[in-house]
Amino acid sequence: MENKATRFAMAIASVAALIWVFDASAETLLKPRYNLSGQWQENGDPSQSINYFQEGTQLTFINIAHGFAHYFVGRYIAPTKIEGVQHRVNMGSGCSTEILTIITATSASTVEVSMKGLDSNCDLAKGWSAVGGSVRVQ
Numbered sequence: 001m002e003n004k005a006t007r008f009a010m011a012i013a014s015v016a017a018l019i020w021v022f023d024a025s026a027e028t029l030l031k032p033r034y035n036l037s038g039q040w041q042e043n044g045d046p047s048q049s050i051n052y053f054q055e056g057t058q059l060t061f062i063n064i065a066h067g068f069a070h071y072f073v074g075r076y077i078a079p080t081k082i083e084g085v086q087h088r089v090n091m092g093s094g095c096s097t098e099i100l101t102i103i104t105a106t107s108a109s110t111v112e113v114s115m116k117g118l119d120s121n122c123d124l125a126k127g128w129s130a131v132g133g134s135v136r137v138q
Helices: 004-029
Strands: 038-042 049-055 058-065 068-078 081-090 096-105 110-117 129-136
Touching (some): 068 096
Antiparallel strands (some): 049 058, 096 110, 110 129
C-alpha cells in the first residue's frame, strides 16, 4: 500500500507534467501574423536602420546609430504583439541600460513601438517612456 507522501509526490509530478504540456502547446498554437525579418527604419529615417530577425515566436533586432548600440530580444505574446527587453549601450562611455519594449505589428510593413526605462544606469531615468514606429524597407 502506498503511503500519503508517495501519492502526494505522484500527484505533484502529474500536475507538473500537465502544466508543461499546456505551456508547450500554447507556444506552438501562437502563430505570428507577420514575419518581421528584414531591414526597417525608425520613423522612415534612413539613419535609423534596424535589422529584425524573427524565428518562430522570437524576434531580435540590432540598431547602432548616433553613438548608441541597441540589442533587443523578445517573444510574441499575441499574433501581432512582441514584448521583450532592449539593451542600450552608450558607445562612448560603455554605460548600459535596459528598456522594456513592446512592438505591435500593424501590418507586414509597419510596427508601433512603445518603450519604458527599467533602470537609471545611464542617461535615461527609470520609468522614462517613449513611443514611435518603424517601416520596412527591405
